[in-house]
Amino acid sequence: MAAGIKRRAEGKAPSDHKGSKKQKTTFNKPAIKKNAIHEDSTGSGGEHDLEDFSPEETSPTSDDASSDRPPRSKSATKGAKEESSVAGGDKKFKVENTSAESHAKQRALAKERKASKPNADLIARSKKIWEKLRRKSHVPLEERKKLVEELYVIINGRVRDFVFKHDSVRVIQCALKYANKEQRLNITKELQADMRALAESRYGKFMVAKIVMEGDQEIKNLVIPEFYGHIRRLINHPEAAWIVDDIYRQVATSEQKAKMLREWYGAEFALDNKIRDDRLKKDEKPTAELSAILEASPEKRKPIMQNLYQLINQLVQKKMTGFTMLHDAMHQYYINTPAGSEEATEFLENLKSDLDDPSGGGDLIKNLAFTKNGSKVVCLALANGSAKDRKQILRVYRDTMELMALDAYAYQVLLTALEVTDDTRTSGKSVFSELSFESVTNEEERDERLISILTHRTGRLLLLYYLAGDAKWLVPPEAAPLLQEIHTIRETTSKKSPDIRRTELAAYLSKPLLEIVTRRADVLCTSIPGCQAVTEILLGTTAEAKDKQQACAAVAAICAGDPTSEEHITHLPAGGKMLRALCAGGKFDAKTKQVVKPEQPLGFSPALYSVIKDKLVDWATGPSSFVVVAMVEGDELGKDKGDVLKALKKGRKSIEKAAEGKEARPNAGAKILLEKL
Template sequence: MAGIKRKEAPKAVAAVGSGSEKKQKLASTGSSKKKAAPVKEPTPESSDSSEDEDELDEEEDAMSGVELEQEGGNSESDEKKIRTGQSSAEAHAAQRALAKERKAAKPNADIIGRSKKIWERLRRKSHVPTEERKALVSELFEIITGRVRDFVFKHDSVRVIQCALKYSNMQQRKQIVTELRTDMRELAESKYGKFLVAKMVVEGDAEIRNMVVPQFYGHVRRLINHPEAAWIVDDIYRQVATSSQKALMLREWYGAEYAIFGKTKASQGQIDEKVTADLKAILEENPEKRKPMMQYVQQLINQLVQKKMTGFTMLHDAMLQYFLNTTPGTPEAAEFLELLKSDLDEENGGDLLKNLAFTKNGSRVVCLALGYGTAKDRKLILRVYKDAVEMMALDANAHTVLLAAMDTVDDTKMTAKALFPELLGENIKDEAERENRLVDLISHLTARIPLLYPLAGQAKWLVSDVQKNIIAEVHSVREVTSKKNPEIRRAELISYMSPYLLPIIQTRAADLASVGFGCQYISEVLLEAQGDKKAACEAVIALTEGDVTSEGHIAQNAAGGKMLRALVSGGKFDPETKTVKLVEPRLGFGDMLFKSLKGKFVDWATSPSSFVVVQLLESEDVSDANKKVVRDELAKGKKTLEKAAKGENAPSKKAPVESDDKQNKKKKKTSEGPRGNAGAKILLEKLSK
């Protein structure tokens, strides 16, 4: 067997003498060698000879690792080829030669052997010149054309076809797919053939995919239960299938008639692009079929859950369709919630809930389960995710589950203990390591959302429209199942988080302000967090010191200027009243910033962050005395403001060589007039009043 070193040579090796006697080689003791006594040859009726041959065959299999066909050899001729008077190495060499002969006697042995040699060469892509690779691929296709089926159902030759798919052109790929078109289901069920199906859809174009996918219509229910085929079918459903193909595959979960429908339409080439898998719409058209269809879906869902095959996207989509069509408070809904918790009592259980959280529709199922569940149900669900919170926060789908938990669980202490220790790094003793980790999460596209959600709520820049729809759905359920006031729940969560969120601004303000996400974090925490914010505010104000016109200064950073403007306003804009609603207690950031900017208001007013100065004049959180000083200083620099408003004092840069199209566009913009500083224009208007 390749890769395994034998400890000793086979002990039972027979020696055939020149006469009718059989001698047996015995192990010697010490340094002397003893001659074996002659042993009488067994009679034909004895089974010793067959036993020796059986042992030899077993030894040969162990050494070569090659399956031997019974009809491929003759036991008497085999025995003659392996003489026991040989040494161990010679005996092994004879065994390998015999295995090679038997292998050569199999059908298509020559062409399979040559194709495997070509594969061995092609797979070393970086070592094969382009011209040689083209020649090898051409030779390979001469071998396999018309014989592809002979290759694909053997573990050692199927990789040859995979190699051919990889290096072939699209026409050659279509040729292979056409030969195997009727074997797709059998290949999907094969331990090795399923990888070939995956290769076809990955390397192929839309035409090839449209040839492969319809071959599974009418067989989805059986294949999704198959240990080999299930994964490839689900991968095709998730990554390759079009929306109409997905709908046809999912509809097979609703009943046998839909399997027949999809198979018939595919054979006739009449696939309707508007076909839907929305179970609610289907039930509205056929209300009399509700009970059998719901039972059919529930049965298949239960089969996969019991088999622990819970990672399929198709399963998650079917579960959502089923859950959305159950009526809250009915046995159907109760049984479904129990199904979600079915593996929680087992050691290392909860695989179903963990897998659901990381798909689009699966995460929606968990969010609805949190909404409809009891306090005990929510506690059990959160316990499943205890050690996976950070992973969920980084995932585009799973972090929505964290938001739903924050909005539905009434026991905020339990929520805090379940979610925030991992998010905030409470268990990390090294302070620098904890800060670095928190800064990384704050700068991440999705991980920042659970951290800022209690503070910013459903802000447009934080929560997507899809998430808003899911949250709205959860909120409508929460009105019935939750007892705590949402604002009280939110305040309690903020109270727990604040001692961890504020210090990071004090120590890492420069790092946070260097990126847009960090600037948003600073704004939300300073406006909404609870506790002493003075040190954090001073750390941010320290960033405004220095030459305003220098590169890298916060005034030259659009996100930094927007952050300062929001903090100076002292609150958030209320779209209903069209005013800024100041936070309580007052932040007072504007008056603190005034001291740092005093004497440089004109420079700030003509910078990209000119609206910070505008906000100093407009904010109700800035004292009137400080506003007067700002106005007086701006009045002295009115000429500079006028130039900035006209765009005359913009810094000149060496223009790069541009194409004719770019030059024409630039001339057009110049003819329309230079763009001035919008903030400076507003400040001039305020000074004129």
């Protein structure tokens, strides 16, 4: 009815007096009949609310009459309402169906439709059980066991009917969570043939993830082979790609990973996976090493490289660059392309394809840095690239330096950038200014973040490598081969001497590192990594004598107090080793069996003696007696050396007692001191 009324209003004829002076028109209030109002109010059939009802629409007159009649004034309309109220016996407008009633009908209809579907009652009951089970802390153990038993009775044999619906798939996930080994295996077997379809489903992919994460190796071995032969298609699928890569990264064994990655090399390898039940194939251990495959079949090089590059390029163009499988494939491709070849050049250009993207760019290079083989790809690209390429790549990491320094793989990218870039001023400023937090104005926050880098297993490598060199305690074993490869490439791509590069980068680091030792020596010297960092900073930095003296004084100050106390630095093995090295004034060379001293004396022994001279005998007989030995053997004490020997002679009996071990284990340092006396 309302629709018809609107059409009448739109169809009014234009006024004949258009453009003429508007005349005031008066009219009498129309006598609105009771039955007319009743007819309109009920004729809508319950499709419209009272808000859609207009007094102008109550007139039973024709379209022509309504078009000739001028619009009512507000007072006339009000009067019409009053008369209508009187004529109707003070009855209010009444619509048969309100909006709430209409929605209730719709809900009831939807409920009827659900009830008519297969297994509707079972799904409804299982969802109620799930509602209880998901609130684990609110359900007693015995009640939970009964609910789980009931749930398995419901889903047994009907798992496929549940998993492809967004609201019931969570029931199966809940069942997997509380299942025993046999129940999980039964659920997996029911779904085994549907694994690919589930992986491609918007909601089903989470079911696949739940199965492989909750299941044992037997279940994983049932699931993963279902993807064999379809990896190339699935890795391009918007839903399946993520779950397939997660399985590859977190769940698959090395053999399963090899089979999955081999499919990137072409249809032949996908077909090879499909016939995995062939007896002749069972004894073979597949390899994903492209070099071995090309060596065995050199005639297949061209199609394999084309297939591999094509799939890599597809994912890069789609911005799907976070996959570990993609990074492994890129690594296999790059290490099998000759340096400087057309293939290598094209690959590097593809690697940098989004660096100039207005929306930000660099996602591929950022993602590569945080995986094992991805970081190797970037390291090799930096080593083989031009100076411009290195600058562009390093710029991408400007906002992620701290995160990369603390990552197990990404730190290698920053270290490689420092090792192969000849412009040490640019590379040092780009990396070290971020890792020393020069832009942080809060001194306390800056110090805490720098200490976290200096005491981190991988983070400290970037700051101490140019002070300590290739020390075994500093360079992780897994990083050494990559560094060696980078150094080999650097011989043909770099013009600067490695020694000059190291000296220049160490000079850039000296000031911020000495400042942190001066301010926070008490914090650094409480841990093994901190003590190692302090040793390398004081012995390896090149700075003004004044700055080093302040740092030495700060370290010596923490040695004050009673050396017999368990909390004293002398009882920390790393602390005693640090103090001994600093008193020696240089680093010990294992090859020559001598201490290599810097050109500028450190001067730590005089600073330490001024703090501990009243407790010197306690130091000589304690766990850090070798610190006193280093002071005596060194040449930094000068005139104070005589005072040291004099004080030790006064405590000779205590030193002899410690050397003989009458009260405890013999003190080797005390024995050496007796010889010196």
